[in-house]
Amino acid sequence: MRFAIYGTGGMGREVAPIAADQLVAEEISYLSDDRPDIVFVDDSENAPTVCNGLPVISFRQLQSSEHRTRKIIAAVGDGRIRKKIEDRCIAADLQIASLTAKTARIFGGVAVGAGSVLCDFTTVTSNIKIGKSFQANVYSYVMHDCVIGDYVTFAPRVCCNGNVHIGDFAYVGAGAMFIQGTRDRPLIIGEGAVVGMGAVVLKSVAPYTVVVGNPARLVKTLHRPD
Amino acid sequence: MRFAIYGTGGMGREVAPIAADQLVAEEISYLSDDRPDIVFVDDSENAPTVCNGLPVISFRQLQSSEHRTRKIIAAVGDGRIRKKIEDRCIAADLQIASLTAKTARIFGGVAVGAGSVLCDFTTVTSNIKIGKSFQANVYSYVMHDCVIGDYVTFAPRVCCNGNVHIGDFAYVGAGAMFIQGTRDRPLIIGEGAVVGMGAVVLKSVAPYTVVVGNPARLVKTLHRPD
Amino acid sequence: MRFAIYGTGGMGREVAPIAADQLVAEEISYLSDDRPDIVFVDDSENAPTVCNGLPVISFRQLQSSEHRTRKIIAAVGDGRIRKKIEDRCIAADLQIASLTAKTARIFGGVAVGAGSVLCDFTTVTSNIKIGKSFQANVYSYVMHDCVIGDYVTFAPRVCCNGNVHIGDFAYVGAGAMFIQGTRDRPLIIGEGAVVGMGAVVLKSVAPYTVVVGNPARLVKTLHRPD
Numbered sequence: 001m002r003f004a005i006y007g008t009g010g011m012g013r014e015v016a017p018i019a020a021d022q023l024v025a026e027e028i029s030y031l032s033d034d035r036p037d038i039v040f041v042d043d044s045e046n047a048p049t050v051c052n053g054l055p056v057i058s059f060r061q062l063q064s065s066e067h068r069t070r071k072i073i074a075a076v077g078d079g080r081i082r083k084k085i086e087d088r089c090i091a092a093d094l095q096i097a098s099l100t101a102k103t104a105r106i107f108g109g110v111a112v113g114a115g116s117v118l119c120d121f122t123t124v125t126s127n128i129k130i131g132k133s134f135q136a137n138v139y140s141y142v143m144h145d146c147v148i149g150d151y152v153t154f155a156p157r158v159c160c161n162g163n164v165h166i167g168d169f170a171y172v173g174a175g176a177m178f179i180q181g182t183r184d185r186p187l188i189i190g191e192g193a194v195v196g197m198g199a200v201v202l203k204s205v206a207p208y209t210v211v212v213g214n215p216a217r218l219v220k221t222l223h224r225p226d
Numbered sequence: 227m228r229f230a231i232y233g234t235g236g237m238g239r240e241v242a243p244i245a246a247d248q249l250v251a252e253e254i255s256y257l258s259d260d261r262p263d264i265v266f267v268d269d270s271e272n273a274p275t276v277c278n279g280l281p282v283i284s285f286r287q288l289q290s291s292e293h294r295t296r297k298i299i300a301a302v303g304d305g306r307i308r309k310k311i312e313d314r315c316i317a318a319d320l321q322i323a324s325l326t327a328k329t330a331r332i333f334g335g336v337a338v339g340a341g342s343v344l345c346d347f348t349t350v351t352s353n354i355k356i357g358k359s360f361q362a363n364v365y366s367y368v369m370h371d372c373v374i375g376d377y378v379t380f381a382p383r384v385c386c387n388g389n390v391h392i393g394d395f396a397y398v399g400a401g402a403m404f405i406q407g408t409r410d411r412p413l414i415i416g417e418g419a420v421v422g423m424g425a426v427v428l429k430s431v432a433p434y435t436v437v438v439g440n441p442a443r444l445v446k447t448l449h450r451p452d
Numbered sequence: 453m454r455f456a457i458y459g460t461g462g463m464g465r466e467v468a469p470i471a472a473d474q475l476v477a478e479e480i481s482y483l484s485d486d487r488p489d490i491v492f493v494d495d496s497e498n499a500p501t502v503c504n505g506l507p508v509i510s511f512r513q514l515q516s517s518e519h520r521t522r523k524i525i526a527a528v529g530d531g532r533i534r535k536k537i538e539d540r541c542i543a544a545d546l547q548i549a550s551l552t553a554k555t556a557r558i559f560g561g562v563a564v565g566a567g568s569v570l571c572d573f574t575t576v577t578s579n580i581k582i583g584k585s586f587q588a589n590v591y592s593y594v595m596h597d598c599v600i601g602d603y604v605t606f607a608p609r610v611c612c613n614g615n616v617h618i619g620d621f622a623y624v625g626a627g628a629m630f631i632q633g634t635r636d637r638p639l640i641i642g643e644g645a646v647v648g649m650g651a652v653v654l655k656s657v658a659p660y661t662v663v664v665g666n667p668a669r670l671v672k673t674l675h676r677p678d
C-alpha cells in the first residue's frame with residue numbers, strides 16, 4: 001500500500017503519521033529504498049516541496065504512472081473540501097483509502113464508508129453505520145446504534161452517545177457531547193449543522209444551524225450551499 | 227472462563243466485545259467448537275434469540291447445567307437494575323464476573339468490588355477504593371485517593387479527580403467533571419445523586435439530587451427509593 | 453535507569469507507575485535484588501518512610517553516593533514548585549529525567565524540554581515545541597503547531613487544539629479546551645494564566661489572569677510573583 005495524503009495543513013500533518021503506522025502494521029517499510037511510500041499532495045502555490053520529511057507533489061504528478069497507484073486520503077478538516085478532492089480523484093480514476101490508527105477501537109456490526117480517518121484513541125462501538133469520508137479526530141467516540149452520514153467531521157474528543165443520527169457534512173467541534181437518543185426517537189443532528197467546541201447537546205439540531213454552549217443553544221443559521 | 231452478558235441493550239452490546247477480548251487474552255477461543263463461550267441473557271419477551279452473532283438465553287436457561295458455570299456481567303447502565311440482576315443471580319448460586327478492557331489502565335493500591343466493568347481507555351490510578359458493580363464507560367478516569375460506593379455508574383468520559391468520594395447508586399453523565407477534594411475535605415457526591423452530561427462540579431452534591439451545567443447547579447431533587 | 457520521584461502527593465503516586473513502566477520497557481527489573489530502582493523523595497516532615505511499597509528518602513539522602521545517580525522527576529502539579537525542586541537538584545549536580553507513559557502517542561517534529569511527564573493516553577501530534585518540565589496529565593492532547601513554555605501544567609483531559617501558544621507557568625484545569633489559532637494569529641495563553649476546569653476558551657487569555665466557564669470569561673487577576 002502506498003499513500004497520498006491530500007493537504008499539508010494541520011490535519012494532513014497529523015494524518016501522515018497514522019498512514020505511516022498503518023504501513024508498519026502491514027510490515028511494509030515506511031521508507032524502503034529511499035523512496036517514501038507516503039507523499040503529500042497539495043494544490044496551493046505556497047505549498048512546500050517537502051513537508052515533515054515527505055515529498056509534496058501536485059495533483060498532476062499524482063495522476064502520473066509513478067504515483068497513480070497510491071491510495072488517497074483527503075486530509076482536511078472541512079467536509080465540503082474533502083468531497084471536492086475525493087470527487088476529483090475518483091473522476092481521475094484514482095482510489096480512496098481509509099485509515100485507522102493503531103490505538104483506535106472498533107467493535108462489531110460496524111459499517112464505515114470509504115475515505116474515513118479514525119485517529120488515535122477513537123472508539124466506534126457496536127451496530128453503527130457511518131457514511132463516506134468520515135473524519136474522527138483523536139479521542140472521539142461513536143456509541144451503539146448511531147447512524148452518521150457522508151463527509152461528517154468530528155474534531156478531537158467528540159462524545160457521540162447511543163442512538164444519535166448525524167446528517168451529511170455536519171461539523172462537530174472539539175469536546176462536544178450529544179445526549180443519547182432512543183431507537184424510536186434518535187437525537188438528530190441535521191445536515192450541515194455545526195456544533196461548537198464544548199457544546200452539550202440535549203436536543204436535536206436543525207440542518208445548517210450552529211449551536212454552542214452548555215446546554216447547547218442556537219446561535220446562527222447558515223446559508224445552505226447550492 | 228465462559229461469560230453471560232445480562233442485557234442486550236446498548237450497554238450489553240458494548241460490553242460483549244470486552245468479554246470477547248478478555249477470553250482472547252486468556253487464550254481461550256472465542257468461538258471454539260461452534261459453541262460460543264459468550265451468551266447474552268435477557269428477560270424481555272421482545273429480546274431476539276441471537277444478538278450480534280451470540281445466542282440470547284433466558285434466566286431459566288442460565289440456571290441450567292449447560293450454562294450455570296458461566297460468570298455473569300450485569301451489563302445495563304442503571305445501577306438499581308444491576309443490583310436486582312446480581313442479587314437474583316447470587317440467590318440462584320450463580321457467579322458474578324468483572325471485566326477489564328485490554329486498553330484500560332489500572333495502577334497500584336486499587337481495590338475494586340465484584341461485577342465491575344472497566345471499558346476501553348479507562349484509567350484508575352493509585353490508592354483507590356471502589357465498591358461492587360462499578361461501571362466505567364469508555365475514557366472515564368478515577369484519580370488518586372477516590373472512594374466509590376456500590377452500583378455506581380460512570381457514562382463515557384467522566385473525569386473524577388483526586389480525593390472525591392461517591393455514594394452508592396450515583397449516576398454520572400458523559401463528560402462530567404469533579405474538582406479534586408483534599409484528604410481532609412474530600413468532594414462528596416451523595417448516594418443516588420445524578421450528575422448531568424457535561425456538568426462541571428465544583429461543590430459537593432447532596433444525596434438524591436440532580437446537578438447540571440458549568441458550573442454545576444441543582445436542578446432537581448429525586449424521591450429516595452424505599 | 454534509576455528514578456527518584458520527587459513528591460509523595462497525588463501526582464507523585466500517579467507518576468511512579470509510569471516510571472515503573474518505563475523501567476519495564478527498558479527491560480530493567482522494577483524490583484531487582486530487593487533494591488527498588490524507584491524511590492520517592494519528599495521534604496515534608498510528615499512524609500511516610502514507605503509509600504506504595506517504595507522507600508521515601510530525603511533530599512540529603514538523594515545526594516548521597518547511593519542515590520545521586522538517580523534521574524529525578526519533580527512530580528507535583530504546581531509548576532513553581534517543580535522549578536524550585538529542579539533548580540535545587542541541578543544546583544546539587546543531580547540529573548532531571550523525563551517520562552513518557554507507554555500508552556502516550558507522540559508524532560513527528562516534536563521538541564520537548566527536560567523534566568516532562570506525559571501521562572497515559574496523552575497525545576502530542578506534529579510540529580510542536582514544548583519547554584522544560586511540562587506536565588500533561590492523562591488524556592491531555594497538544595495538536596499541530598503549538599508552542600508551550602516552561603513549567604506548564606495540564607490537568608487531565610486538556611484539549612489544546614492547533615496553533616495555540618502557552619506561556620511559562622500556565623496552569624490548565626481538567627477538561628479545559630482551547631479553540632485553534634492560525635499560523636498568523638495563534639491563540640495566546642499568557643504566562644502564569646490559570647484556566648479553570650471545563651473552561652471553553654475562545655479568546656486569548658492575559659498573563660496572570662484566571663478564566664472559567666463555557667465560554668470562558670475572566671474571573672480573577674493574580675499577583676505576579678516577584
Ligand SMILES: CC(=O)SCCNC(=O)CCNC(=O)[C@H](O)C(C)(C)COP(=O)(O)OP(=O)(O)OC[C@H]1O[C@@H](n2cnc3c(N)ncnc32)[C@H](O)[C@@H]1OP(=O)(O)O
Binds near residue numbers: 172173195198596
Ligand atoms: C486540531 C484542531 O485544531 S481541530 C479544531 C478544533 N476546533 C474546534 O472544535 C472549534 C469549533 N468551532 C467553534 O466552536 C466556533 O466558535 C463556531 C464554529 C461554533 C462558531 O464560529 P463563528 O461562526 O465564527 O461564530 P462567532 O465566533 O461569531 O460566535 C458567535 C457567538 O457564539 C459564541 N460562541 C462561538 N463558539 C462558541 C463555543 N464553542 N462555545 C460557546 N460559545 C461560543 C461566541 O462567543 C459568540 O457569542 P456573542 O455573539 O455573544 O459574542
Ligand SMILES: CC(=O)SCCNC(=O)CCNC(=O)[C@H](O)C(C)(C)COP(=O)(O)OP(=O)(O)OC[C@H]1O[C@@H](n2cnc3c(N)ncnc32)[C@H](O)[C@@H]1OP(=O)(O)O
Binds near residue numbers: 162398400425436438
Ligand atoms: C453510550 C451511552 O449512550 S451512555 C449515556 C450517556 N448519556 C448521558 O450521560 C446523559 C445523562 N443525562 C442527563 O444529562 C440528563 O439530562 C439528566 C439526567 C441530568 C436530567 O434528565 P431529566 O431529569 O429528564 O431532566 P430534564 O430533561 O427535565 O431537564 C431539567 C432541566 O435541566 C436541564 N438539563 C438537563 N440535563 C442537562 C445537562 N446535561 N446539562 C445542562 N442542562 C441540563 C434541562 O435543559 C432542563 O432545564 P429547563 O428546566 O431550564 O428546561
Ligand SMILES: CC(=O)SCCNC(=O)CCNC(=O)[C@H](O)C(C)(C)COP(=O)(O)OP(=O)(O)OC[C@H]1O[C@@H](n2cnc3c(N)ncnc32)[C@H](O)[C@@H]1OP(=O)(O)O
Binds near residue numbers: 428608646663
Ligand atoms: C488528579 C487531579 O486531581 S488533577 C487536578 C484537576 N483539577 C482541576 O483541574 C481544577 C482546576 N481549578 C479550578 O477550576 C479552580 O476553580 C480555579 C483555579 C479556576 C479557581 O479557583 P479559585 O481561585 O479558588 O476560585 P474560586 O473558587 O474563588 O472561584 C471564583 C469564581 O469562579 C467560579 N469558578 C471557579 N472555578 C470554576 C470552574 N472551573 N468553572 C466554572 N466556574 C468556576 C466560582 O464558582 C466562583 O464564582 P462566584 O464568584 O460566582 O462564586
Ligand SMILES: O=c1ccn([C@@H]2O[C@H](COP(=O)(O)OP(=O)(O)O)[C@@H](O)[C@H]2O)c(=O)[nH]1
Binds near residue numbers: 044081
Ligand atoms: O482543494 C484543496 C483544498 C485545500 N488544499 C490544501 O489542504 C490544506 C488545508 O489546510 P488547512 O490548515 O486550511 O486545514 P486543516 O488541515 O486544518 O483541515 C492546505 O495546505 C491547502 O493548500 C488542497 O490542496 N486542495
Ligand SMILES: O=c1ccn([C@@H]2O[C@H](COP(=O)(O)OP(=O)(O)O)[C@@H](O)[C@H]2O)c(=O)[nH]1
Binds near residue numbers: 234310
Ligand atoms: O431485569 C432486567 C432489566 C433489563 N433487562 C434487559 O436489559 C436491557 C437494557 O437495555 P437498555 O437499552 O434499556 O439499557 P442500556 O443497555 O442502555 O443500559 C434490555 O434488553 C432489557 O430487556 C433484563 O433482561 N432484565
Ligand SMILES: O=c1ccn([C@@H]2O[C@H](COP(=O)(O)OP(=O)(O)O)[C@@H](O)[C@H]2O)c(=O)[nH]1
Binds near residue numbers: 461462495496499536
Ligand atoms: O518543595 C517541596 C514541595 C512539595 N513537596 C512534596 O510534594 C508533595 C506534593 O503533594 P500535593 O498533594 O500537595 O500536590 P500534588 O501531588 O497533587 O501535585 C507533598 O508530599 C510535599 O511534601 C516536597 O517534597 N518538596
